[in-house]
Amino acid sequence: MDAIRLISLSPLLIVAATSVAVLLAIAIRRNHAVAFGLTLAGLAASFCSTFFTPPSQVTQLLLIDRYALFFMGLLTAASFSITLSAYGYLAAREGNKEEFYVLLLVATLGAMALAASGHFASLFLGIEILSVALYGLIAYLRERPLPLEAGIKYLVLAGSSSAFLAFGIALVYADLGALDFAKVAQLLAAQRSMNLELLLPGTVLILTGIGFKLALAPFHMWTPDVYEGAPTPVTAFVATVSKGGMFALLLRYFSQSGANRFPRLLLVLSIIAIASMLAGNLLALFSSNVKRILAYSSIAHMGYLLVALEASSRLGTNAVAFYLVAYFAMTLGAFGVVTVLSSAQRDADQLDDYRGLFWRRPVLALVFTAMLLSLAGIPLTAGFLAKFYIVAAGVASQAWLLILILVITSTIGLFYYLRVVTALYQQPVSDVQVPEPLPRRAPGLSLVLAVLTVLLVWFGVYPTPLLRMIQSAISSIL
């Protein structure tokens, strides 16, 4: 491995090195602020390095192209803001805080590896690094019953989904004799030695594994419980970094392997997309827990993304990338608000915690409104353009049924977003017990929310620079 390749790996290497550095710092002296500062510095350095890293292929496993660098930047930025929001949250809670950052860094590393993966082996490696760190993160507040339950649930389900994935990869390998995406694409294009009895079950098993990670229906059962139980910053991580890395991989695999040539696979994906949109939006209607509502809404959002993925044109790929950026901003923002309002005893997850927020903390309520309206796809926010591009991709590929269901379910979706928004602006009732919010220990979190809101409006009003970046990023996988 020459020096250039080593430099190419620098975003990954920096994150990995930072996790080791934090571990060493803990060994020398336990200090929350030091661990926090090191993590921030490492993630910031890694983020910056994505702009200067020369694209190249490092071994068969990792493809550091523009596409991978774009998503690595997105993932590290998201981790950076999660770290900022986690500091005050952890400081108010019991137990050791420092290892949280090690796990966070390792999990980010796994997601970044997924974004760069061009090979089934690195796919599996990335997923496992991500999952194992997540087991620890979700159950980090192990004295409390909810996080523990969520952690065990995630452990069991993610473990079994990995088994599905491994079996699926094995079946595909048995048929094609290749693990490299590019090679698989070649073989599929040549249509030689194709043994559909192995290939199709293999692909479906792989999809099952990926579906678990992305919380697509019908593999979504774990989502509300884990979202509700996990500490709020971790929930934000599961919703954004974990799913984002996975989707970046899926998008690359889909556009490189030419899997869209198989109508049967498209049919399966359509069914999953429709089921996700319906399940996510309908189940959210019956919940009055904000974290669970956001969990169901994320299921629906993954369904929308699949609609654009299936279009698998340049337009569709563009739409997926844009949607992911917007989805990151609004999801991080929404969970950031939940974090701000959480007390040391419990997270602010009940709808009642938000009743009349506008009259108590107007700015925070406005930020939350912007995030929710963006999730609902209302103009002036990035969510609007994101949904616009998804619908455009669907219309271009003439997937009328999918688009119609998207439109109907997203209107249903509006209903529960509006329920939360309405609660924010209700006149305060004096006898309602509001949880004592965190003392303002982290000005960083306010900063994160301000930046995210600005980005949300900026991408919603003038997306041209972002679109240009996305276009240059995805041109390397088309």
Place this chain on the structure above:
Amino acid sequence: MILVWLLVVLLGGGVLAGLFARLHPLLSRSIALVAVIVDLVLALILAVCDFGAAHAVGSRWLEEVNWSWIPQSGIQFHLGLDGLSLLLVLLTLFLGMVAVLISWSDITTAVGFYHFHLLLILGGILGVLLSLDLFLFYFSWELMLVPMYFLISIWGRERRTYAAIQFFLFTQLSGLLMLIAILALYFAHHQATGIYTFEYQDLLGTQLSPHMAMWIMLGFFAAFAVKLPVFPFHTWLPDACAEASTATNLVLTSLMAATAAYAMVRFLLPLFPDAARAIAPVIIVLAIIGILYSAVLAFSQTDLMRLIAYASIGHLGFVLLGIFSGSPLALQGAVMTVLAHGVSIGALFLIAGALEKRLHSREIETMGGLWDTMPRLGGVALFFALAALGLPGLGDFIGEFLILIGTYQVHIAAAAVAACGVLAATFYALRFVQYAFQGSNLHSWRLPDLNLREATVLGALMIALLWLGLYPQPVFRTLAQTASHAQAFWR
């Protein structure tokens, strides 16, 4: 460039009004009022100066702005103003000023937030009226919804949440159908020419199969029909009007309806002339059902706000009839009715609001004999009730008369049945005056008459309506060019 200023002043004023409310609510109200008045003056300058100039050049648009916005998707920031949009911009800003003035004492909570939303809606409406890029049009169209949702759900009455959510779901679902239609048109145009564009002028001549054109047209129609509203998509309007505050009702009926009517004339007819012609008989039937049905319902309402809401639906039935009758005369009448309806229905909402503030009730059954105690309000109410029933000399008469004449040339039966609607309007309008102001004062009301601010606002509305009714020529002259364009598409 002045078009951009129109938007900037409104949106900037909204933001400032929102920010400065912390210092003093009065500051916020004044900023909002100043912003709307400045915009109104700008629009009047446009009306006076540009009109002669543009005709000399012979350009389609009196004013135009075309900036690059999202070039990757062929999206331009393209604004244009012609006679039709100029009239409706003037209406919007005039009624916007009225809305700010009548909120002066009505709105006491979260004043800054209120004015921010009010001006944002007005900005959205201007965006709809000015955009010549279908993406920008959709963007502005959707932009109106959220602030309107807030206006209903925060400053409304008891069942406001229900009404607000119903409003939002209706308009959002129909808006998304229009989005699909816009995109279908966009890709159809790309297939035909290889160019991705949302530009109105380019999309005008897009070749579409009749089948495709019909579906796309229906997508557009869904959005406009809900917003106008057209029977049977009208059910959200009475609920919303019963729960929203007075100024909100003014914007909701007078201005949102104007955008829907405008969008039909500007986009639906020129983009899909054949499909529109094919479906016109069905829409004319819907319009006539709407006129008669709303008259019957208005007659049986006891809630004043609901009564006015149904009266508004009736007038808008005429507008729909005028647009789809295919006669240029009726089309001019439709625009006239939009203007006059905006003023007269808006004024009726003001009167209802004034009554409610004094009586704490909107049930006309609790009223009676109010003329004795509030002669000025009674006189004004009679004036606008007569306007609503189509008394000659007032704006509504001109509009509906032209619509009926125009329709008569094309569909005699339709004109005859619609004329019954004018008759029916007499019943509910007079019933309102009769119950509220005449008769004996059973409840011994002793109430203050109109104050100076209310009297000024209502006086201005009366003058506007009289002007429209007695000297409508400037309106028709302004419309002449638009009407001739529309005619070209129908033939």
